[in-house]
Amino acid sequence: MSEFLHTFLSGSVDLLVRVFLIVVPIMVVLEVFEGTRAFRTVVRAWARLVRHVGLDERSAAPTLVGFLFGLAYGGGVIVRDVRRHDLARRQVFIMSVFLSMVHAIVEDSLIFIALGASIFWVVVYRIAWAALVTLALTAVAGVWGRRRRSGGLGPGGTGGAPPR
């Protein structure tokens, strides 16, 4: 039991330090550069890509963070943006599905490429798979949402609050 506690405590500290060292810089960089032309160019280019899986421009930044750094960090930015400007629930759903299938594209992929996995299957195939699954599930959720008439995830519902 004391060994368990020891592992838990040291593991928790390790986890907290790692999350802190990644999350705070990401947020500062996002905040400082969000308004700049270069950042907007990158996000707009990314938005043009993820538009094909049904993500709008406001969802592009959290999706990009998750795609590059990982689900937990992308999730953090999603939580921030949900709180800040009421991201539509449908958008959060699409982002979560897409990021569930592909995230931390650099770090996670490199680990397996180092083990001898093929870069094509680990990167290109995974992105294509994520796009397919996202489109399929969004279609299913749309039908399901319309049937329930809640509009929660249906394509008709904006889910977002009016702009403040």
Added chain:
Amino acid sequence: MTGPDDSIPGAPLPQPPQGFWPTVRRDLKLGVIAGLQTFWDLAKVMIPAYGVTLALQQLGVIGWLSDLARPLMSAMGLPGDAAVPLVVGYVLNIYAAVGSMQALHLDARQVTVLAVAILIGHNLIVEGAVLHKAGMNAFAFGALRVVGGLAAAIVANLLIGLVG
């Protein structure tokens, strides 16, 4: 999701500051606040999830689940023992999965196929907690990542067989 204290970082900004440095200073401050807030959000869900994960490991749940998953492995062209890194990845994380992959003797194709499954489904408890925080159903997304990852690996194995 929205409590009374939640409005601080998301509150509409009063008068945007004029000039370069005042803007940068404001953004830095906002970034640090958003970073700390997100860090706290993530810590609150990640640490308990980590504790549960450790407990599952200590209780021998990983070995039991691996035995269950063993028959599935042949559908991906993998030996039964490959169930262990897969389940280790599901419950713990990618690094733990890679660690237990070292003990197996897999060829390049098998490493690639197993990598696809693990890259999509891993760290389900901790990352599920973050998705839950973003307002999604953590169980549904955990299941989606397991099923989606296995399906992606099965398809990859078939396609690699076709293209050689």
